[in-house]
Amino acid sequence: MASHGLSPSLNRLLLALKYATFQPRCCAVHKAHYSTVYNGNEKTFDKILIANRGEIACRVIKTCKKMGIQTVAVHSDVDSSAVHVKMADEAVCVGPAPTSKSYLNMDAIMDAIRSTGAQAVFMLCYHTLLYIYSKLHGIVIVCYKIESKLIAKAAKVNTIPGFDGVVKTAEEAVKIAQDIGYPVMIKASAGGGGKGMRIAWNNEETREGFRFSSQEAASSFGDDRLLIEKYIDNPRHIEIQVLADKHGNALWLNERECSIQRRNQKVVEEAPSTFLDPSTRRAMGEQAVQLAKAVQYSSAGTVEFLVDSKKNFYFLEMNTRLQVEHPITECITGLDLVEQMIRVAKGYKLHHKQEDIPINGWAIESRVYAEDPYKSFGLPSIGRLSQYQEPVNLCNVRVDSGIQEGSDISIYYDPMISKLVTYGATRAEALSKMEDALDNYVIRGVTHNIPLLREIITHPRFISGDISTNFLPEVYPDGFKGHQLEASTRRELLASAAALHVASQLRSQRILGNQRVSNSPVECSCWELVVKLGKEAHPVTVTRSGNTYTLLSYPAFLLQFKVRVLSKLAAELNSYMPEKVPEDTTSILRSPMPGTVVAVSVKAGDTVAEGQEICVIEAMKMQNSLTAVRQAKVKSVHCKAGETVGEGDLLVELE
Numbered sequence: 048m049a050s051h052g053l054s055p056s057l058n059r060l061l062l063a064l065k066y067a068t069f070q071p072r073c074c075a076v077h078k079a080h081y082s083t084v085y086n087g088n089e090k091t092f093d094k095i096l097i098a099n100r101g102e103i104a105c106r107v108i109k110t111c112k113k114m115g116i117q118t119v120a121v122h123s124d125v126d127s128s129a130v131h132v133k134m135a136d137e138a139v140c141v142g143p144a145p146t147s148k149s150y151l152n153m154d155a156i157m158d159a160i161r162s163t164g165a166q167a168v169f170m171l172c173y174h175t176l177l178y179i180y181s182k183l184h185g186i187v188i189v190c191y192k193i194e195s196k197l198i199a200k201a202a203k204v205n206t207i208p209g210f211d212g213v214v215k216t217a218e219e220a221v222k223i224a225q226d227i228g229y230p231v232m233i234k235a236s237a238g239g240g241g242k243g244m245r246i247a248w249n250n251e252e253t254r255e256g257f258r259f260s261s262q263e264a265a266s267s268f269g270d271d272r273l274l275i276e277k278y279i280d281n282p283r284h285i286e287i288q289v290l291a292d293k294h295g296n297a298l299w300l301n302e303r304e305c306s307i308q309r310r311n312q313k314v315v316e317e318a319p320s321t322f323l324d325p326s327t328r329r330a331m332g333e334q335a336v337q338l339a340k341a342v343q344y345s346s347a348g349t350v351e352f353l354v355d356s357k358k359n360f361y362f363l364e365m366n367t368r369l370q371v372e373h374p375i376t377e378c379i380t381g382l383d384l385v386e387q388m389i390r391v392a393k394g395y396k397l398h399h400k401q402e403d404i405p406i407n408g409w410a411i412e413s414r415v416y417a418e419d420p421y422k423s424f425g426l427p428s429i430g431r432l433s434q435y436q437e438p439v440n441l442c443n444v445r446v447d448s449g450i451q452e453g454s455d456i457s458i459y460y461d462p463m464i465s466k467l468v469t470y471g472a473t474r475a476e477a478l479s480k481m482e483d484a485l486d487n488y489v490i491r492g493v494t495h496n497i498p499l500l501r502e503i504i505t506h507p508r509f510i511s512g513d514i515s516t517n518f519l520p521e522v523y524p525d526g527f528k529g530h531q532l533e534a535s536t537r538r539e540l541l542a543s544a545a546a547l548h549v550a551s552q553l554r555s556q557r558i559l560g561n562q563r564v565s566n567s568p569v570e571c572s573c574w575e576l577v578v579k580l581g582k583e584a585h586p587v588t589v590t591r592s593g594n595t596y597t598l599l600s601y602p603a604f605l606l607q608f609k610v611r612v613l614s615k616l617a618a619e620l621n622s623y624m625p626e627k628v629p630e631d632t633t634s635i636l637r638s639p640m641p642g643t644v645v646a647v648s649v650k651a652g653d654t655v656a657e658g659q660e661i662c663v664i665e666a667m668k669m670q671n672s673l674t675a676v677r678q679a680k681v682k683s684v685h686c687k688a689g690e691t692v693g694e695g696d697l698l699v700e701l702e
Contacts, residue, residue, distance in 0.1 A: 089390060089393070089395060090393070091114065091116065091389050091390075091392075091393050092116055092166045092167045092389075092393070093116065093117060093166055094116065094117040094118070094119065094163065094164060094165045094166055094167075095107070095111055095116055095117070095118055095119070095165060095166070095167045095168070095169060096118075096119040096121065096156075096159060096160055096163060096165035096167070096168050096169070097118060097119065097120055097121070097131070097135070097169045098121055098150065098156050098159075098168060098169060098170040099121075099150060099169065099170065100122065100123075100126055100129060100131055100150060100449065100460065101129075101131065101449035101450075101460070101461070101463070102447045102448050102449035102450075102463065102465060102466065103369075103449070104120060104131035104135075104449060105130055105131045105134060105447075105448070105449045106385075106447055107169050108120070108131060108134045108135055109134070110385055110386075114389075117136045117137070118134075118135045118136050118137070119135060119136065119137045119138070119139065119159065119163045119165050120132050120134070120135035120137070120138045120139070121138070121139050121140075121141045121149075121150070121155075121156065121159050122138060122139075122140055122141065122149070123140070123141065123142055123143060123144050123145075123146075123148075123149035123150065123459075124140060124142070124143050124144065124149075125143075125144040125455075125457060125459065126144075127140065129449070129454070130449050130450060130451055130454065131449055137163055139159040139162065139163065141155035141156060141159060142155055144457070144459045145459060146267075146459065146460070146668075147266070147269065151268075151269055156168075156170070167392065194236075195364060195365050196209075196211060196274070196276075196362070196364075197211055198338065198341055198342055199338055199362045199365075201341065202334075202337045202338050202340075202341035203334075203337065204334045204335075204337060204338050204350075204362045205334065205352075205359075205360055205361050205362055206361060206362045207276045207277055207279065207353065207361045207362070207363070208227065208276065208277045209227055209231075209232075209274065209275055209276025209277055210223045210226075210227065210274060210275050210276065211274070212274075213236070213272045213273070213274070214233075214257065214272075214273045214274060214275055216257075217253070217254045217257040217258060218254075220233065220253050220254070220256075220257040220273070220275060221250045221253045221254060223275050224247060224250070224253045224275055225250070227275065227276070227277050228277065229247065229248050229249060229278075230246055230247060230248045230277075230278040230280065231246075231247050231253065231275050231276065231277060231278050232244065232245075232246055232247075232275070232276055232277070232278040233245045233246075233247055233253065233256040233257060233260050233273055233274075233275050234260065234273065234274060234275075234276075235260060235261075235263070235264030235267075235268060235270070235271075235272070235273060236264075236270065236272040236273060236274055242263050242264065242267040242268070242668055242669065243260045243261070243263040243264035243267065243268070243273070244260060244311045245257075245259055245260050246278055247278075255672070257273065259663075259670050259672070260273055261273055262645065262670055263665075263668065263669065263670050266665065266668060266670075267668045279353045279355060279361065280517075281356075281515045281516070281517050282306075282353040282354055282355050282515060282516055283304070283306045283320075283322060283353070283354040283355075283514070283515055283516065284304075284305045284306045284308065284313075284351065284352075284353060284354075284363070284516050285302050285303070285304055285305065285306070285320050285322070285323065285331070285351075285352055285353075285354050285360070286302065286303050286305055286349050286350065286351040286352065286370070287299050287300075287301070287302050287331050287332050287335035287349065287350045287351075287352070288300040288301065288302075288303065288347070288348075288349055288370075288373070288376045288384075289335050289336060289339045289344075289347070289348050289349065289350060290346075290347050290348075290382075290384070290387055290391075290397065291336075291339045291340070291344050291345050291346065291348070291391070291397075292345055292390075292391045292395070292396050292397045293345045293391065293394055294396050295340070296396060296397045297336045297339045297340050297344075298336070298397065298399060298400075298401055298404060299331075299332030299333070299335050299336050299401070299404075300376055300380050300382065300384075300404055301318065301319055301328065301332070301376065301379065301380065301404065301406055302318065302319055302320050302323060302328060302331065302332075303316050303317070303318045303319075303320070303349075303370075303372055303375060303376060304316060304317045304318065304319070304320035304321070304322070304514075305351075305372065306514045306515055306516050306518060307503060307509070307514060307518055307519070308516050308518075308519070309423070309424035309425055309519050310423070310424075310425075310669070313371070313372065313414065314413070314414055314424075314425075314496075314499075314500070314503070314519075315411065315412065315413050315414070315500065315503055315504065315509075316372040316375060316411070316412045317375060317409065317410065317411045317412070317474070317477075318375040318376055318378070318379050318409070318410050319379065319406050319409070321474070321512030322354070322358075322512065323354075323358075324358075327354075327358050327360070330360075331352060331360055334350070334362075335350035338350055338362070338365060339365075344367070345391055346367070346388050346391055346392065347369055347373070347384045347385075347387060347388050347391075348365060348366060348367050348368070349365065349366040349368070349370045350362070350364075350365050351363040351364050351365070351366065369384065369385065369388065371414070371463075371466060372412050372466075374410070374412060374445060374447065374466065374468045375410035375411065375412050375468060376410075378408065378410035378468065378470040379405070379406050379407055379408055379409065379410055380404055380405060380406070380407070381405065381407060382399070382404075408470060408471060408472050408473070408477070409470070409471055409472075409473055409474040409476070409477040410468060410469070410470045410471075410477055411468070411469050411477045411478060411481045411504065412466055412467065412468045413466075413467045413468075413481060413485065413500045413504070414463060414466060414467075414496075414500075415463070415464040415465045415466070415467055415488070415490075415495060415496065415497060415500070416462045416463055416464060416495065416496045417429070417430075417456040417462040417463075417464055417493040417494065417495055418462055418494065418495065418496045419494045419496075419640075420496040420498055420499035420527050421526065421527055421528070421529065422526075422639055422640070423526070424499065424519050424523075424526070424527055425496050425499070426639055426640040426666070426671075427458070427462045427640050427641065427642070427666040427667045427669075428456065428462065428493045428494035428495070428640075428641075428694075429455075429456050429457060429458055429493065429641045429694075430455070430456055430492050430493040430494075431453065431454070431455050431456075431492050431493075432450060432451070432452055432453060432454050432455075432456070432490065432491070432492045432493060433452075433453075433491045433492035434452060434489055434490070434491035434492065435450070435451060435452040435453075435454070435489065435490055435491070435492075436452075436488070436489035437465065437488065438467075438483070438484040438485075438487035438488050440487075441480065441483055441484055441487060442480075443469060443470045443471060443477075443480055444467070444468070444469050444480060444484045445466075445467075445468040445469075445470075446465050446466070446467055446468070447465060447466040447468070448464060448465035448466070450464060450465070456493050458641050458642055458643065458666060458667060458691070459667075460667060461667055461668070462667050464490065464493075464495065467481070467484055467485070467488070467500075469481040469484055478504055478505075478510065481504050482501065482504060482505060485497050485500055485501045485504075486501070498527075498529055498530065499527050501530070502527070502529075502530060503518075503519075506522060508522060529607055541578050541585055541587055542587070544578045544587075544612055545574075545576050545578060545587040545589050545612060546589065547612075548574075548576060548612035549574055549576075549589050552574070571591070572590060572591045572592070573588065573589070573590050573591070574588070574589040574590075574614075575588055575614070575615040576588070576589065576612055576613065576614060576615065577612070577613045577614075577615060577617075577618035578611070578612050579611040579612075579613065579618075580607060580611075584618060586615075632676070633676050633677050633679075633701070634679070634700065634701045634702070635697060635699070635700050635701065636661055636662075636673055636675075636697075636698045636699040636700075636701070637695050637696060637697055637698060638664055638673075638692045638693065638694060638695065638696045638698055639664075639671070639673075639694065640664065640666045640671070640694050641666060641691075641692065641693050641694050642664040642665050642666030642667075642671075642691070642692060643664070643665050643666075643689070643690070643691050643692070644662060644663070644664060644686045644687065644688050644689065644690045644691075644692060644698075645662075645663040645664065645665045645670060645688060646662060646663045646688055647661075647662045647684060647686060647687055647688055648660050648661055648662060648663075649661050649662075649681045649684065649699065650681065650684060651681055651682065651683050651684055652680070652681060653680070653681045654678070654679070654680050654681075655675040655678065655679060655680075655681060655701070656675065656678050657675060657676065657677050657678050658674050658675065659674060659675050660672050660673070660674050661673050661674060661675055661698070661699050662686065662698055662699065664692065673698070675701065677701075679701035679702055680701065680702045681699060681700075681701060681702075682700040682701055682702045683699070683700045684698075684699050685697050685698055685699065685700070686698045686699070
C-alpha cells in the first residue's frame with residue numbers, strides 16, 4: 048500500500064492495522080427520528096475502542112450499549128472525568144491535554160487497542176473519520192483533498208479549477224494563485240471543519256494564508272500539506288450523503304444544505320435544501336455515487352459540493368466519516384446511518400435500493416458552541432458549565448452532546464457544546480420547533496452562540512431560503528450586535544423585568560407562609576423602580592390594587608438583554624459612583640479569547656505599521672492574527688510563544 052504522503056505516525060497506525068487481526072470500525076447514534084431497528088440476529092462485534100472524545104464518543108457508546116457491544120474510551124489526562132469516559136465499559140489514558148499528544152498519539156492508541164483486545168476502532172482526527180478495514184486504499188485516497196480531487200476528475204465528477212499538487216512554499220503559493228486568478232482558496236489536504244482554510248484576494252493574503260493554513264493543518268491533523276484552487280464567490284455549500292457496502296452497492300441519501308457558515312465552519316444545516324430541484328438533486332447524487340464506487344468505498348460518507356446561482360455544482364471534497372450534521376439526514380430518510388455502517392463493516396449487504404430512499408418532512412440542525420457571537424461571529428469561550436439543561440422535554444427535538452452540568456470547556460478542544468436538531472412535517476414546522484428549543488436551552492458559566500443561532504433561523508432571508516456561504520457577513524456587515532427589539536417588545540421587556548423584580552420581593556417577605564421581618568412595608572402598593580439596560584436607565588412604576596398589578600414604563604431603544612432592576616433610591620445613589628474610564632484600545636493589545644501564544648512578531652522598540660501583525664493566538668485549533676490598529680512604537684511585550692493566555696490578558700503595549 049502506498050503511503051500517499053501520510054504523516055509518519057498515521058502511516059505506522061495504518062500499516063499496523065492492515066496486518067492486525069481485529070476487524071473494521073463502528074459508530075452509533077441516539078435512536079431518534081428514524082424507523083429502522085437493530086437486528087440482534089446479525090452478529091457484529093464484541094468490543095469497540097472509540098479513539099475520540101465529546102459528543103461523538105458518547106453517541107458511539109450509547110448505541111453500542113443498545114447492541115450489547117462493550118466499549119473502550121480513550122482520553123487525555125484533563126478528560127479523565129469526561130462524560131464519554133464515565134459511560135464506557137473501560138477507559139485508557141493516552142496522554143496529556145494537547146490532541147497531538149493524546150487523541151492523535153497513534154502509538155498510544157495502538158497500545159490501547161492491543162491492551163484492551165478491541166475488535167474494531169472508531170477513530171476521528173478532528174472529525175475526520177478514518178475507517179479501519181482490509182481495503183484501506185479508498186479511505187486513504189478520499190481522506191486527503193489532493194488525491195480525492197484527482198480521483199474525482201477521473202470519475203467524471205465536476206471539479207473546481209485549481210492546482211492539483213502539493214504547494215510547498217509561500218512563494219510557490221503566490222505563483223500558483225496568480226496563474227489560477229484571484230480570489231483563491233488555500234486549504235489543508237487532510238483538513239476538515241474549516242481548519243487550515245483561508246481565502247486570499249491578493250499576493251500578501253496568499254503568503255499569510257499559506258502560513259496560517261499550514262500551521263493549523265499541522266496542529267489539527269498532523270499533516271501540513273496544502274492545495275490551492277479557484278474560490279467560487281458567493282456559492283451555496285450543499286453535500287450529498289452516500290452509503291455503500293462491500294458488494295458494489297451504493298446509494299445517495301439526498302442532500303444537506305450547509306451554507307450558513309462562519310470562518311468556513313458550518314453553523315446551521317438543514318435537509319433537504321430549499322434550492323435544489325429533483326433533476327439537480329439526482330445529478331449531484333449520481334456523481335457522488337460515481338466517486339464512492341471509483342474508490343471502492345464501503346460505509347457512510349459525504350461528498351461536498353459548491354453550487355452557484357445557476358445550479359452548476361463543483362466537487363469540493365469527500366469526507367469518509369459520519370458528519371456532524373448526519374442526524375438531519377436520518378430524520379428525513381428514516382434510516383439509522385450508524386446501524387448501516389456497522390452492518391457494512393461486518394460485511395452485510397445494504398437492505399435498501401435507491402428508489403426506497405424518501406424525503407419525509409424537514410430537519411434543521413443548530414451547532415451550539417461555547418463562543419462569543421459578538422466577536423467575529425464566534426470566538427471561543429472557556430469555563431465551567433455552572434448550569435446546563437437541554438430542551439429534550441420538547442417533542443421532535445434531539446440533542447447530541449458530550450457534556451453535562453459541571454463540565455469544563457477548555458482551550459484544547461473544539462468548543463462545540465451540542466448538536467441541536469428539530470424535525471417537522473414542513474420546513475416552517477421544523478423552524479418553529481427550533482425557535483422553541485433555543486428559547487428553552489439553559490446554559491450558564493460560558494458564553495454561547497444561541498443568540499446568533501436564534502437570529503439566523505428567524506431572519507427573513509433565511510426563512511425565504513435566500514442564503515449563501517456569505518450570509519453572515521452580508522446580513523451583519525458590522526458584526527453581530529444581538530437582537531434588535533421593536534418598540535412593543537421593548538415595553539414588554541421593561542415590564543417583565545420590573546414584574547419579576549416585584550414578584551421576587553414579595554416572595555422574599557414570606558417564610559413558610561409567615562411574614563419575614565423586613566424594612567419594606569408589608570402591604571406595599573407602589574414600587575418605583577429603575578431598569579438598567581447597558582448604560583441606559585429606564586424608570587418603571589408598578590402599582591398594586593388587590594391582586595391586580597399595573598406597570599407604567601417609559602420605553603427607549605434597548606440594545607441588549609442584560610437587565611438590572613434597582614429601587615429608585617438605589618438608582619439615585621448609583622449615579623454618584625465613579626465611572627470606569629474606558630481603556631485606550633489603540634495603545635494596548637489584549638487577547639480577545641483564551642488560547643496559546645503561537646508567535647510574537649515584535650519586540651520592545653520596534654515600530655509597527657497599521658495592520659501589521661503583532662502576535663498570533665491559537666484557540667481550539669484556530670489561529671488568529673492580532674494586528675496593530677495604528678502606526679506606533681512598541682513600548683513593551685508581555686507574552687511569549689508557548690504561553691497560555693486568558694481573555695483580556697495584556698499582550699503588548701504601544702507608545
